[in-house]
Amino acid sequence: MSRVPPYSRRDVLKFLGSAPLLPLTGGLGAGMMRSAPAHARAGQPARVSFTGMPAPGLDDPAAMARTTVGSRMVLQYPDGREESVALAYHPFFMTGDAVPDGQGGTVLAGGYLDIHGEPIVDRSVPGRERQYFSDCPDGMSLLALPEARVPGVRGNPVFAVVQFEYTTWDQAGAEMYARLPSPIAVLTLDQDPATGHLRLVQYRAVDTASVQGLWITCGASLSPWNTHLSSEEYEPDAISPKPKDAARFRAFSRNLYGDENTARPYHYGHLPEVVVQPDGSGVIKKHYCLGRISHELIQVMPDRRTALMGDDATHGGLFMFVADRAEDLSAGTLYVARWHQQSGTGPGAASLSWVRLGHATSDEIRGLADRLQGDDIMEVHETDPGQPGYTRIPFSGRHNWVRIKPGMEQAAAFLETHRYAALAGGSMGFTKMEGTTVNVRDRVAYSAMSRIEGSMLDGSGGIAVQGPKAGAVYALNLRGGQKDSEGRAIESDWVAIDMAAPPALVGADLPQPDALGNVHDADRISNPDNIKFSETLRTLFIGEDSGGHVNNFLWAYNVDSGKLARVLSCPVAAESTGLQAVDELNGWTYITSNFQHAGDWNALHDKVRPATEPLVRANFRDRHGATVGYLTGVRI
Numbered sequence: 001m002s003r004v005p006p007y008s009r010r011d012v013l014k015f016l017g018s019a020p021l022l023p024l025t026g027g028l029g030a031g032m033m034r035s036a037p038a039h040a041r042a043g044q045p046a047r048v049s050f051t052g053m054p055a056p057g058l059d060d061p062a063a064m065a066r067t068t069v070g071s072r073m074v075l076q077y078p079d080g081r082e083e084s085v086a087l088a089y090h091p092f093f094m095t096g097d098a099v100p101d102g103q104g105g106t107v108l109a110g111g112y113l114d115i116h117g118e119p120i121v122d123r124s125v126p127g128r129e130r131q132y133f134s135d136c137p138d139g140m141s142l143l144a145l146p147e148a149r150v151p152g153v154r155g156n157p158v159f160a161v162v163q164f165e166y167t168t169w170d171q172a173g174a175e176m177y178a179r180l181p182s183p184i185a186v187l188t189l190d191q192d193p194a195t196g197h198l199r200l201v202q203y204r205a206v207d208t209a210s211v212q213g214l215w216i217t218c219g220a221s222l223s224p225w226n227t228h229l230s231s232e233e234y235e236p237d238a239i240s241p242k243p244k245d246a247a248r249f250r251a252f253s254r255n256l257y258g259d260e261n262t263a264r265p266y267h268y269g270h271l272p273e274v275v276v277q278p279d280g281s282g283v284i285k286k287h288y289c290l291g292r293i294s295h296e297l298i299q300v301m302p303d304r305r306t307a308l309m310g311d312d313a314t315h316g317g318l319f320m321f322v323a324d325r326a327e328d329l330s331a332g333t334l335y336v337a338r339w340h341q342q343s344g345t346g347p348g349a350a351s352l353s354w355v356r357l358g359h360a361t362s363d364e365i366r367g368l369a370d371r372l373q374g375d376d377i378m379e380v381h382e383t384d385p386g387q388p389g390y391t392r393i394p395f396s397g398r399h400n401w402v403r404i405k406p407g408m409e410q411a412a413a414f415l416e417t418h419r420y421a422a423l424a425g426g427s428m429g430f431t432k433m434e435g436t437t438v439n440v441r442d443r444v445a446y447s448a449m450s451r452i453e454g455s456m457l458d459g460s461g462g463i464a465v466q467g468p469k470a471g472a473v474y475a476l477n478l479r480g481g482q483k484d485s486e487g488r489a490i491e492s493d494w495v496a497i498d499m500a501a502p503p504a505l506v507g508a509d510l511p512q513p514d515a516l517g518n519v520h521d522a523d524r525i526s527n528p529d530n531i532k533f534s535e536t537l538r539t540l541f542i543g544e545d546s547g548g549h550v551n552n553f554l555w556a557y558n559v560d561s562g563k564l565a566r567v568l569s570c571p572v573a574a575e576s577t578g579l580q581a582v583d584e585l586n587g588w589t590y591i592t593s594n595f596q597h598a599g600d601w602n603a604l605h606d607k608v609r610p611a612t613e614p615l616v617r618a619n620f621r622d623r624h625g626a627t628v629g630y631l632t633g634v635r636i
Contacts, residue, residue, distance in 0.1 A: 046076060046077060046078045047075075047076040048073060048074065048075060048076070048537055048539075049073075049074045049076065049558055049561065049563065049565075050071055050072070050073055050074070050539070050556040050558070050563075050565040050567060051071060051072040051073075051074055051084070051565060052071055052556075052564075052565030052566040052567065053068075053069065053070030053071040053566050053567070053568075053569070054070065054566075055516075055522045055523075055549075055551060055553070055566065055569060056068055056551060056569050057515075057516060058516065058607075058608060058611055061608070061611040061612050061615060062615055063569070064550075064551055064569075064571070064572045064608060064611075064612050064615075065571055065572055065598075065612045065615035065616045065619055066571055066615075066619055067089045067091075067568065067569070067570060067571060067593075067595060067627065067629075068568070068569040069087045069088050069089050069567070069568050069569075069631065070086075070569075071086075071087050071556075071565060071566065071567045071568065072084045072085060072086050072087065073085045073087060087567065087568075087631055087632070088631070088632045089568065089593070089629055089630075089631060089632065090198075090629050090630055090631075090632040091627040091628060091629035092160070092187060092189070092198070092200045092627075092628050092629050092630075093109045093200060093203075093627070093628055094109070094620070094621070094625040094626065094627050094628075095109050095110030095133050095134050095135060095137060095164070095621075095624075095625050095626050095627075095628075096108065096109065096110065096133045096621050096624060096625045097109045097625075099200060099203040100152075100200070100201060100202055100203065101202065101203060101204065102150070102151065102152065102188065102201065102202030102203075102204065102280060107203055107205065108131050108133050109133065109185075109203060109628075110133040110134040110135075110137060110164050110183060110185075110626075111131045111132070111133045111183060111205070112131065112132040112133065112134070112167070112180050112181065112183055112255075113181075113183060113205060114181070114255065114256055114257070114258070115181075115209050115212075115213060115256050115257055116209070117205075117207060117209070119131040119132075120132050120180060120255050122170050122171050124170040124171045124172035124174060125171045125172050128171055130171070132167055132170070132176075132180060133167065133624070134164035134165070134166065134167045134182075134183065134596075134626070135167055135168050135169075135596060135597055135598070135620075135623065135624050135625060135626045136164055136165040136166050136167060136168065136577070136596035136597055136626065137162055137163075137164050137165075137577060137578055137594040137595075137596060137626055137627075137628045138163055138164065138165040138217060138218050138219060138220070138577040138578060138594065138596060139162075139163050139217065139218060139219045139220025139221075139228075139230065139231065139297065139530075139577070139578065140160055140161065140162045140163070140220065140578040140579075140580055140592050140594060140628065141160065141161045141220055141221070141222040141228040141229075141580060142158065142159070142160045142222070142580055142582050142585060142590055142592055142630075143158070143159055143160075143161075143222060143226050143228075143276065143585075144156065144157070144158050144159070144585055144586060145157070145159065145226070145276060145278055147278045148278045148279075148280075149278060149279070150188045150201060150202060150278075150279060150280045152188075152190070152201040152202065153188065153190045153201055154190055155190050155191050155192045155193045156190075156191040156193055156586045157188060157189070157190070157191070157280075158188075158189040158190075158191045158198060158585060158586070159186055159187065159188055159189065159276045159280060160186070160187040160189060160592070160628075161184065161185070161186050161187075161206075161220070161228035161274050161276060161282060162184070162185055162186075162187060162578070162594075162628055163182060163183070163184040163185075163214070163217040163220060163230055163231075164182055164183045164184070164217065165182060165216060165217055165218050165577075165596065166178060166179075166180065166182065166216060167180060167624075168597045168600060168623075169623070169624070171624075177248070178215075178216055178234070178245075178248040178249070178251075178252060179248055179251035179252055179255060180252065180255050180256075181208065181213035181214055181215070181252065181255065181256040182213075182214040182215065182216060182217040183205060183214075184205070184206045184208065184214060184217060184230065184272075184274065184282070184284070185203055185204060185205050185206060185282075186203075186204050186206060186274070186276055186280055186281060186282040187200055187202070187203055187280075187628075188200075188201045188202035188203075188204075188280035189201065191585070191586060191588070193586070196587075196588035196590075198590075198630065202280050204280055204281050204282070206274060206281075206282040206283075206284050207284070208284055210284065210285075211267075211272060211284055211285065211286040212256075212263065212264070212267040212268075213256045213263070214230070214232060214268075214272060215232040215235070215236070215252070215268035215269065216232060216233050216234055217230050217231055217232060217272070218231045218233045218295075218296050218297070218312065219231055219296045219297030219434065219435050219529070219530055219577075220297060221297055221298060221299060221300070221437075221532075221580075222580065222582075223273070223300050223304075223327075224300055224302065224304045224327070225304065225327040226276075227273050227274060227275050227276070228273065228274040228275075228276070228282075229271065229272075229273055229298055229300070230271070230272035230273065230274060230284075231271070231272070231295040231296055231297060231298070232268050232269050232270055232271075232272065232295055233269075233294040233295055233296050233312045234269075234294050234312070234313070235265070235268055235269025235292050235293065235294060236249045236265040236268055236269070237265070237374075237396070238265035238266055238373065238374035238415070238416075239374035239375065239377075239378070239380045239416070240374075240380050240382060240400075241265075249263065249265065264369065264370075265374070266292070266368070266369035266372060266374075266415050267286075267369055267370075269292040269293065269294070269295065270286045270287060270288050270290065270292060270295070271286065271287045271290045271295055271298065271329065272284055272285070272286045272287075273285055273286075273287060273329065286362070286366075287329045287330060287362045288360075288362045288363075288364075288365035288366045288369060288414065289321075289329075289330070289331060289332060289334070289360040289361055289362045289364070289365050289414060290307065290309065290319075290321045290329065290332075290334065291309070291319050291321070291334050291357070291413075291414060291417040291421075292414060292415050292416070292417045292418075293309070293311045293313070293316070293317070293319060293417050293418060294311050294312040294313040294316060295309065295311075295312075296310050296311070296312040296433070296434045296435060296436075297310065297434065297435040297436055297437075297530065297531075298310075298436060299436040299437050299438050299445065301438060301478070301492070301494035302438075302440055302494070303326065303492060303493060303494055304323075304326040304327050305322055305323040305324075305325070305326050305332070305491075305492065306320065306321070306322050306323075306492040306494040306495070307320065307321040307322075307323070307329070308320055308436050308438075308445055308447075308476075308494075308496060309321065309436065310433035310434055310435065310436045310447055310448070311418075311430065311433050312432050312433065312434050312450075313396065313418065313430075313431075313432070313433075314396055314397040314431050314432070314454055314455055315394040315395055315396055315397060315418070315422075315428045315429060315430075315431075315455045315460070315461050316418070316428065316430045316431065316432070316433055317336045317337065317418070317421050317426045317427065317428045317430060318336070318337035318352070318427075318430065318433060318447070318496070318499075319334065319335065319336050319337070319417075319421075320334075320335040320336075320337070320354060320492075320495070320496070321333070321334050321335070322335070322490065322491055322492050329362075330361060330362040330363070331359075331360070331361040331362065332359065332360075333356065333358070333359045334356075334357040334358055334359075334360070334413065334414065334417075335354040335355060335356055335357060335484060335490070336354070336355050336357055336421040336424065336426030336427075336428075337352045337353070337354055337355075337426065337427060337496065338352065338353045338354070338355055338425060338426060338427050338462070338485070339352065339427035339429070339462055339463050339499070340352070340353065341463065341464065341465075343500075344464055344465050344466060345465075345466060346465065346466050346467070346468070346472075346501070346506060347449065347452055347465055347466075347467070347468070347472040347474070347500075347501040347506055348456075348463070348464075348465030348466070348500075349498070349499065349500035349501075350463075350498065350499050350500075351497065351498045351499075352476070352496050352497055352498055352499055353484075353485065354482065354484045354485065354490060354495065355421070355424050355425050355426050355484065355485040356484040356485060356486055356488065357413045357414075357417070357420065357421060357424055357426075358409070358410055358413040358414065360410060360413075360414050364410075365410075365411075365414045365415065368410075368411045368414070368415060369415060372411060372415065374416070376405065376408070376411075377404070377405060377408045377411045377412050377415060377416055378402050378403060378404045378405060378408065378412055378416060378419065379402065379403045379405065380400050380401070380402050380419070381400065381401040381402075382398065382399070382400060382401075383401070384401055385401055389403045390402065390403045391403070391423055393419060393422035393423060393428070394422060394428055394429065394455060394460045394461045395418060395419055395422065395428075396418070397454065397455070399460075400419060402419050402423065404420075404423070422461075424485075425485065427461060427462040427463055428455075428461040428462070429455045429456055429459070429460060429461020429462050429463035429464075430449065430455070430456060430461070430463065431449065431450075431451050431452060431453055431454050431455055431456045432449065432450035432451045432471075433447055433448070433449055433450075434447075434448045434449075434450050434528070434529045434530070434531075434545070435447070435448045435528070435529055435530045435531040435532075435543075435579075436448075436531070437531050437532050437533045437540070438478070438494075438533060439533050439535070439540070439559060440535055441535060442559070443477065443478045443479070443494075444475050444476065444477060444478065444559075445475070445476040445478055445496055446473050446474065446475055446476070446531055446533065446540060447473070447474045447476060447499075447531075448471070448473050448528035448529055448530075448531045448542070449471050449472050449473070449474060449501075449528070450471045450527045450528060450529055450545055451469055451470075451471050451527055451547075452465060452466075452467045452468060452469060452470075452471055452472060453467065453469050467509065468506065468507050468508060468509045468520075469507075469509050469520075469548070470506075470507025470508055470509050470520040470521070470524070470525070470526045470527060470546075470548050471507050471525070471526065471527045471528050472501035472505055472506040472507060472525075472528070473501060473502070473505035473506075473525070473528050473531060473540070473542060474499045474500060474501045474505075475499075475500060475501070475502055475505075476496040476497075476498065476499050477496070477497050477498050478493075478494045478495060478496055478497070479493070479495060479497050480492065480493030480494070480495065481493075482495040482497065502562075504557065504562055504563075504564050505525060505528075505540075505542075505557060505564075506524070506525075507520050507521065507524050507525050507526045507527070507528075507548070508520060508521035508524045509521075509548070515607075516550050516607055516608055517550050517604055517605060517606060517607040517608060518548060518549050518550055518604075519548045519604065520546065520548030520549055522549060523566075524564075525542055525544065525553075525555055525564070526544055526546040526548045526549045526552075526553075527544055527545050527546040527547060527548060527549075528542050528543070528544060528545075529543055529544060529545035529575065529576065529577075530542075530543035530545075530576060530577055530578070530579035531543070531579070532579050532580055532581040533581065534581035534583055534589075534591075535583055536583045536584070536589065537558075537581070537583075537589075538558055538559055538560050539556050539557065539558050539559070539581070540556075540557040540559060541554065541555065541556055541557075541567070541579055541581055541591065542554070542555040542556075542557060543555075543575075543576030543577060543579045543593070544570075544575070544576050545575040545576070545577075546575075547602075547604065548604070550572055550573070550604060550605055550607075550608050551569045551570060551571070551572050551574075552569075552570045552574060552575055552576045552595075553566050553567075553568065553569055553570070553576065554566075554567045554568040554569075554570075554576050554579070554593055555567060567631070568593060568631070570595040570598075571595060571598035571599070571616055571619070571620065572598070572599065572605065572608060572609075572612045572616060573597070573598060573599050573600045573601055573602075573604075573605050573616075574595040574596060574597055574598040574599070574600070574626070575595060575596050575597060576593065576594075576595060577593075577594045577595060577596050578592055578593055578594025578595075578628060579591075579592065579593060580592040590630050590631075591630060591631045592629070592630045592631075593629065593630060593631060594626065594627065594628045594629065595626055595627065596626050597623075597626070598616050598619070598620045598623060598625075598626060599613060599616040599617065599620070599623040600623075601613070
């Protein structure tokens with residue numbers, strides 16, 4: 001690679017209008033690569049690519065025990081010359097930090113609040129009582145408002161909405177998954193106009209009382225109209241919950257309301273939306289008409305009406321919602337995909353058709369959720385009752401025999417969506433379909449199938465492929481002119497018509513663990529989760545939630561070159577979350593990245609745990625802390 005000394009730092013900070021770049025820091029202060037006008041000079045970069053980093057190993061346990069970035073961004077000029085920028089990571093905070101509240105005081109980052117906005121206190125260790133805070137920051141949206149005015153901001157006010165999925169343990173080490181209402185907050189950030197550096201000025205929790213609190217908020221996306229689209233995954237079963245799940249929901253209700261019987265299952269498993277206000281506060285609403293599924297990360301298409309939705313479940317489905325009006329998810333039509341298999345080799349391939357599940361408004365379904373119990377909607381058995389009218393369906397890794405009660409079709413479609421979609425003929429065989437994103441120029445969506453196993457292999461949900469357990473990212477071509485299962489026109493030009501995984505985006509199971517204990521090939525993706533596409537960089541970013549890599553990675557995949565590069569390594573036994581690719585924000589481009597549950601050990605980590613556990617505990621509040629931040633870089 002050639003380097004040309006006469007280029008100044010500011011020359012490198014300018015870039016072709018079609019491809020603004022990533023944040024930069026260096027001896028002159030923090031900064032980012034700025035976009036340039038469309039009439040950019042020939043001496044400016046014409047293309048950007050990423051040079052990957054090696055996976056950290058036991059020769060450097062400190063690197064395994066923190067967020068490590070050893071990757072580079074390469075700027076390629078029209079005359080063949082190149083410049084290289086080394087990337088790095090910049091956190092806004094670690095959960096458990098005291099962060100500014102914008103009123104002269106501080107609040108606890110990632111802190112849990114009850115329905116009245118009061119701290120929920122961890123009393124598990126006498127004498128060490130403290131507010132619960134999350135070790136699992138997840139979905140994040142970075143955005144700007146033209147009319148924003150926030151005291152303490154010297155440059156440009158920028159906002160980040162951050163949600164926290166759960167907390168893993170209490171101070172005594174007891175499991176706390178799904179036992180607390182998920183917090184969500186708006187960060188006000190001060191963007192330096194000259195450098196692009198972001199500084200935290202204010203942290204304000206979003207009041208969720210109007211939506212009965214939030215349940216397991218996972219991945220998120222930024223809507224085309226500049227709002228934060230949240231998620232509630234693993235919706236609580238309102239009819240036949242497993243005993244452990246029922247106990248968790250009672251604990252959730254007790255921590256949220258002070259009573260274990262107040263929370264209603266049908267209020268959770270929906271699509272929350274946060275609208276950021278000019279003062280850095282947030283207003284939240286829940287949309288009840290997008291199906292009650294394991295919402296993970298939806299993608300709204302450029303028409304501002306069509307939403308493609310993954311479903312992080314066993315016996316899950318691929319869902320689509322077409323809103324009645326642009327920029328308004330409060331009413332529309334819900335569909336589930338039918339998989340018509342064309343290949344069963346590896347992750348398989350299929351054409352898709354769409355089954356119409358129904359039309360509803362959010363208010364209609366919210367009214368049903370307020371008054372109905374599960375047995376008001378349908379009768380469900382886990383063994384064959386031997387009576388007429390029941391249909392056997394796949395559901396959550398097992399089978400149910402179900403019968404809808406008269407007049408309850410709409411309630412079933414939108415409150416018992418998994419069961420109803422199976423009854424309606426949807427292909428409910430997917431396993432952990434997580435993030436979804438879109439490449440607008442090529443009219444291709446991408447869906448992360450974190451694990452290809454169980455119901456994707458055995459045909460029980462209409463899918464029968466080979467794997468791998470390491471998962472894959474599928475590409476879905478998007479077209480207009482489609483009809484649903486009833487022969488009705490689907491009013492969208494962004495309907496997925498097929499589904500197959502590019503070879504570079506398929507993980508690889510190892511026949512035996514490698515020297516670190518990885519059971520999936522460390523140089524390929526493993527259990528993809530968060531995914532986001534950058535139109536300007538022509539790059540798909542992929543974050544892992546891997547049970548096969550001892551360290552989870554963030555990858556960059558260039559859709560033109562087909563090159564896959566490891567960009568970042570999370571702390572050992574942590575998951576990569578919070579991914580967002582922001583193509584342009586006041587002239588700067590950002591890649592956000594968080595992690596969660598560092599040191600969540602299992603047998604996979606036996607070889608590395610002795611050397612890394614003391615470091616993880618020291619780095620991250622004895623495993624209770626996790627960071628929220630973004631990628632930065634240093635000019636080399």
